[in-house]
Each structure stands twice: as C-alpha cells, then as structure tokens.
Amino acid sequence: xxPSRDKKPNSRGGWIFxxxxxxxxxxxxxxxxxxxxxxxxxxMGILRQVIPILFLVFGLLLVVNLVLxxxxxxxxxxxxxxxxxxxxxxxxxxxxxxPVYPWYALMGDLKQKGMRxxxxxxxxxxxxxxxxxxxxxxxxxxxxxTAVLTFYIIGFAVLNGLLMEKLEHSPTHDNH
Amino acid sequence: xxxxPPHSINxxxxxxxxxxxFINLLPIxxxxxxxxxxxxxxxxxxxxxxxxxxxxxxxxxLGAGFGGVVTGHPLASYILGGELLMMDISLIAITAxxxxxxxxxxxxxPAEALLLGTRFALHRNLLCFFSAIGLAYxxxxxxxxxx
Numbered sequence: 360x361x362p363s364r365d366k367k368p369n370s371r372g373g374w375i376f377x378x379x380x381x382x383x384x385x386x387x388x389x390x391x392x393x394x395x396x397x398x399x400x401x402x403m404g405i406l407r408q409v410i411p412i413l414f415l416v417f418g419l420l421l422v423v424n425l426v427l428x429x430x431x432x433x434x435x436x437x438x439x440x441x442x443x444x445x446x447x448x449x450x451x452x453x454x455x456x457x458p459v460y461p462w463y464a465l466m467g468d469l470k471q472k473g474m475r476x477x478x479x480x481x482x483x484x485x486x487x488x489x490x491x492x493x494x495x496x497x498x499x500x501x502x503x504x505t506a507v508l509t510f511y512i513i514g515f516a517v518l519n520g521l522l523m524e525k526l527e528h529s530p531t532h533d534n535h
Numbered sequence: 536x537x538x539x540p541p542h543s544i545n546x547x548x549x550x551x552x553x554x555x556x557f558i559n560l561l562p563i564x565x566x567x568x569x570x571x572x573x574x575x576x577x578x579x580x581x582x583x584x585x586x587x588x589x590x591x592x593x594x595x596x597l598g599a600g601f602g603g604v605v606t607g608h609p610l611a612s613y614i615l616g617g618e619l620l621m622m623d624i625s626l627i628a629i630t631a632x633x634x635x636x637x638x639x640x641x642x643x644x645p646a647e648a649l650l651l652g653t654r655f656a657l658h659r660n661l662l663c664f665f666s667a668i669g670l671a672y673x674x675x676x677x678x679x680x681x682x
Contacts, residue, residue, distance in 0.1 A: 373559050373560070373561070373562035373563040373566065374562045376562060376563060376566045377562035377563075377565055377566040377569075379566075380566045380569045380570050380573075381569070383570070383573065384569065384573065387573065387577075394573075394576050394577060395573075397576040398569070398572040398573040398575075398576040398577075399572070401572040401575060401576060402568055402569055402572040405568050405571070405572065405614070406565075406568060409564070409568065409614075413564070416557075416560075417553065417557050420553045420556060420557060421549060421550060421553040424549040424552045424553050424556075425546065425549045459640065459643055463643075463646055463647050463650040463651060466650070466651060467650035467651050470651060476655070479651070479655075480659055480662075483638070483659065484638055484663065484666075486637055486638075487609075487634055487637040487638050489609050489637070492609060492610055492613065495610065495613050495614075496613050498617075499613055499614070499616065499617030499620070500613075500616075500617065500620070503678060503681065503682075504626075504674070504678060507674050507677050507678055507681070508630065508633075508634075508670075508674050511670045511673055511674050511677075512634070512670065515666045515669070515670050518666075519659070519662050519663065519666055522662060523655070523658060523659060523662065526654075526658045527654070527655060527658070
C-alpha cells in the first residue's frame with residue numbers, strides 16, 4: 360500500500376463548505392435581512408458556549424496523535440488477538456478521527472490479511488464514541504447521558520461484531 | 536521522502552499534525568453552527584415538531600433513518616441534536632439520529648462495499664440501523680431508571 364500523507368484530499372472541503380454557507384447567508388440577506396440577523400444572533404450565542412470546549416477538543420486530538428498511528432493499529436489486530444484484540448478494536452475505533460473512508464481502506468486491507476470480521480465491525484461501530492468530542496456531547500446532553508450512551512455503544516459494537524461474523528460465515532459468503 | 540517511523544511520533548510532529556487537523560475542523564464547526572442557526576431561524580419549530588412528534592416508534596425510526604442518510608462531521612450531529620432537544624424532540628429519536636449518523640452510511644455505502652465487500656456493507660448497515668433504534672430505547676430507559 361502506498362504511504363499516504365494524511366489530510367490532503369479533505370483539507371479544502373471544509374472551507375468550501377463554509378464558503379457555501381456564507382453564500383447562503385448572502386442569498387438570504389438579499390431576500391430577508393431580518394432572518395440573517397436572527398441567525399447571526401443565534402450563531403453568536405451557540406459559539407460563545409462552544410469555544411471553551413474547542414480548546415479541550417484540541418488537547419484530546421493532540422493526545423490521540425501522540426499515541427496512535429496506523430502501523431500500531433495494524434500490528435495488534437491479529438486473528439488470534441483474543442480479548443486484547445477486542446479491546447484494541449474498540450479503543451482505537453473510539454479514538455480514530457477524520458472521515459471514515461481511509462478507515463474503510465485500512466479495515467479492508469486488514470480484513471484481507473486475516474483480521475476478524477467481528478473486530479472490523481467493532482472498530483467501525485466504536486467510531487461512534489468520538490472520544491475527542493465527548494466534552495461537546497456532555498455540554499449538549501449531560502455527563503450521565505454521555506456515559507450511558509458510550510456504555511451501550513461499546514456493548515452494541517461487540518454484539519454487532521459477533522453477529523456480523525455469523526452472517527459473514529454463512530454458506531453464501533461473498534468473496535469480494 | 537521522510538515518513539514518520541511507526542513508533543516515534545514526537546511532540547512537535549504531533550502538534551503540527553493536530554493543528555492541521557484542527558484548522559481543517561474549524562470551517563466545518565463554524566459552517567455547521569452557521570447552517571444550524573440559519574435552519575433554526577428559517578424553519579419554525581412547529582414544523583420540525585410536526586415532522587417528528589408522531590409517537591415514539593415513528594420518531595425513532597425517522598431519527599435513525601435521517602441520521603443514516605445525512606453525512607458530515609459527527610460534531611454536526613451533536614449540535615443539531617442539541618438544538619432539536621431544545622425544541623422538545625424526543626431524546627430517543629435524537630439518540631437514534633446521533634448514533635446512526637456515524638454508524639450507518641448510505642452515502643458512504645459504495646465506498647464501503649468496494650473496500651469491504653457488498654455483503655459486508657449491506658449487513659453492517661442494516662444491523663447498525665436497527666442497533667441505533669435499540670440503543671436509543673435502552674439509553675433513554677436506562678437514564679429514566681437511573682434518575
């Protein structure tokens with residue numbers, strides 16, 4: 360597999376998105392300035408609440424980048440990894456950030472090299488945890504909600520993993 | 536070209552990588568906050584309440600379906616979910632929406648099918664859709680039980 364210098368393909372997408380949203384604001388302003396004023400006021404209110412949390416998100420992203428890289432994940436996802444494999448699949452899924460496409464590619468590669476279907480599924484499911492963004496979830500929904508949801512996501516990641524392995528090993532298995 | 540060795544990410548490299556990722560994240564955050572503010576200002580809350588508000592089961596299916604179809608940074612689902620919560624949309628529907636946003640990928644399906652197999656992608660997405668519904672009920676009922 361070609362070594363990739365991450366982030367290049369999507370680095371401009373966010374800015375294009377922001378530009379389109381600003382264009383939308385400009386378009387709506389031509390139609391009804393009152394709506395833009397109302398939206399801007401609402402935006403400033405939400406932003407004031409979100410800014411402190413963004414600093415925390417930055418700190419968590421830094422920690423993730425210090426401890427995680429694709430080579431490390433690849434090393435520990437072996438076929439006979441047992442409980443350690445499960446824990447690593449769930450943990451690395453929770454801290455894996457960015458768009459899902461590179462992770463599909465990595466999981467596809469690992470699956471072909473013998474990674475368990477259950478672990479692939481668990482990894483993809485546990486991406487729902489979004490560890491660096493948990494402070495934002497706590498801000499919107501509260502700590503208890505975040506804790507309960509995270510607990511169930513882990514449970515369902517394991518359950519779905521085991522179910523997927525059963526389904527994939529049924530007689531009409533599709534070798535892509 | 537010098538690629539980082541697997542086990543030696545230094546703080547400077549990690550900081551640069553984080554800063555780059557964070558800067559790429561900012562327009563998405565600002566864009567989503569602006570878009571959410573605009574949508575909430577244009578759409579009367581009564582309309583959103585009408586779209587949902589048809590009973591717990593219909594709402595949760597709608598939430599999971601909507602979350603599976605739309606795509607974007609998960610941060611956007613928290614922001615949108617938080618705003619919907621303030622509009623008195625049921626927490627079960629919002630939970631299904633947040634979970635299926637990340638676990639179900641209708642838009643991403645072709646890529647997933649290509650890289651992991653059609654059968655795998657189909658089974659996984661269906662399982663995740665129903666899981667989002669089950670998980671939403673369990674989360675909210677657990678919260679009610681705990682409180």
